[in-house]
Amino acid sequence: MSSRVTSRSSRTSLLRSRAAVLAAGLGMSVVLGAGVAAAADATSASSAASAVKAQAAAQAKAAASAKKAAQAAAAKKAAAEKAAQAAAARKAASWMHPVEKYRLSASFNQAGGMWQSTHSGQDFAVPSGTDVVAAHGGTVVKAGGNGAGDGPAYGNAIVIRHGNGTYSQYAHLSRIDVRVGQVVATGQHIARSGNTGNSSGPHLHFEIRTTPNYGSAVDPVAFLRAKGVTV
Numbered sequence: 001m002s003s004r005v006t007s008r009s010s011r012t013s014l015l016r017s018r019a020a021v022l023a024a025g026l027g028m029s030v031v032l033g034a035g036v037a038a039a040a041d042a043t044s045a046s047s048a049a050s051a052v053k054a055q056a057a058a059q060a061k062a063a064a065s066a067k068k069a070a071q072a073a074a075a076k077k078a079a080a081e082k083a084a085q086a087a088a089a090r091k092a093a094s095w096m097h098p099v100e101k102y103r104l105s106a107s108f109n110q111a112g113g114m115w116q117s118t119h120s121g122q123d124f125a126v127p128s129g130t131d132v133v134a135a136h137g138g139t140v141v142k143a144g145g146n147g148a149g150d151g152p153a154y155g156n157a158i159v160i161r162h163g164n165g166t167y168s169q170y171a172h173l174s175r176i177d178v179r180v181g182q183v184v185a186t187g188q189h190i191a192r193s194g195n196t197g198n199s200s201g202p203h204l205h206f207e208i209r210t211t212p213n214y215g216s217a218v219d220p221v222a223f224l225r226a227k228g229v230t231v
Contacts, residue, residue, distance in 0.1 A: 095227040096187055098135045098170060098206050102126050104231070105203055108219045120217045121169065121207035122231075128174050128202040130193040134184040135224070138162040141212050143180050147171060147197065150214040154205065155197025158190055159212045167212050168220075171205035172196050 102124035110119040138160040147154030154171035158178060161167050174194025184190060193204045208220040221231045 094186060095136045095224055095229050096133070097124075097224075097229060097231065098132055098168070099124050099126050099130055099193065099204050101130075102204075104221075108217070108221065120214070121171075121205050122220045124193075124204045124206060126193050126202065126204060128192070128194045130204070131189055132170055132173065132191040132193055132204055133187050134160055134190050135168050135186070135206070136160075136162050136166075137184060137186045137188075138168075140178045140180055140182045140184060140190075141167070142169075143176050143178055145196075147214070153198035155199065156191075156194065157197075159209075160184065160190075161212065165210055167209040167216075169205075169207035169209060169217075171207075172199045172203060 103126075104122065105125040106119050106123040108119060108122050140158060141161045142148035142150075142157065142159035145156050146152050148157040148159055150157060150159075150169075154169075156173040156176055157169060157171040158173065158176060159167055159169045170191060172194055173191045173196060175192040176190075177192070178184060178190045193202060195202045199205075206220055207217045208223045209216045210218065224231050
């Protein structure tokens, strides 16, 4: 009897020990599972934070690139405007031919039966209707028939006042497209060439004067060449 009780007691203790071990194992599994879940949550949170950080960095980089591009475009536009202003200033300060694709014909001071004494300007042989432009910026002081007051030999004519007491005259015109008092720029269209007045054929008669009137002309070719114009 005593030995049976002892044997049963031993089996009971063994079962209790196994139950305790199993319970401990289950508890450990629960603890480990909770730890793994917590670690997974932490990893997920870290990944999300990294993604947000990367996105913010990308947006900042894109914004910086856009700003740099805008600054470059603004600088390019400012440079282009400055170049255009410089070109306009150079053009305003320069002189040019009154017509294009011409042939020089009668020259300044040339003698002949066509003139009372000698030729007062330089003739540019061009077809009638050729575009005539202001050789330099200034103000129109004469425009009309009868040489704009200088006599019928000039036909239709224009005189422009420039700075420093210089005037330019354009004669034998077929059409006048400016009026007295009008301010014109260098290279601006002012008339069409023709064959009016005392003319032996279509051409532009061009003078440089020290006054607006006949009798004050100087050599226009020498004048233009001194201004850097190839004639």
